[in-house]
Amino acid sequence: MIVLAPYDPAWPSQFSAARDEILSACDGLVTEVHHIGSTSIPGIAAKPIVDMMPVVRRFEDGAACGGGLRKLGYEYRGENGIAGRHYFVRGDPRSHQAHIYAADHREVERHLLFRDYLRTHPDERAAYEHLKRDLAEQFTHDVQAYAGAKTPFCDRIVGLARAAARARS
Numbered sequence: 212m213i214v215l216a217p218y219d220p221a222w223p224s225q226f227s228a229a230r231d232e233i234l235s236a237c238d239g240l241v242t243e244v245h246h247i248g249s250t251s252i253p254g255i256a257a258k259p260i261v262d263m264m265p266v267v268r269r270f271e272d273g274a275a276c277g278g279g280l281r282k283l284g285y286e287y288r289g290e291n292g293i294a295g296r297h298y299f300v301r302g303d304p305r306s307h308q309a310h311i312y313a314a315d316h317r318e319v320e321r322h323l324l325f326r327d328y329l330r331t332h333p334d335e336r337a338a339y340e341h342l343k344r345d346l347a348e349q350f351t352h353d354v355q356a357y358a359g360a361k362t363p364f365c366d367r368i369v370g371l372a373r374a375a376a377r378a379r380s
Contacts, residue, residue: 213347213357215256222250225261229307233265236279240272241265242314247322252329255340264322265311273297273311285309324372325365335368
């Protein structure tokens, strides 16, 4: 079921604690961990699940993190529909998600562009929240349809972020 919660100022500290645990559990395989998704965008309503993106040098390194992450309570879900991703979830109800990618995977840049653009563009951030609320009502029990319906908006934001980055260069 899709339930959006108002922005919680505790989300960044929850991310920081989980990041530190992941870095320790993955024993040098993870080069950095980014806070992504709506919980990483101040002021926006979100499913109360802290999304993280640990980055590894090689795809295989993500699988090697599995043992350490399982000790932290994460469950491995494979690529879960996105080639080149190692997907881990924690909590019941789910409280954390880790999307592990190799540094050269296109999703790394895409997630960061999207997050950073919404952090600095309040009108687009408000439009995204409005869209999410409408879609959560429409697709209350269909997470895949909810996510799919957000894709055109997300693609547009990533395009705007890329154009802005080119203009600065």
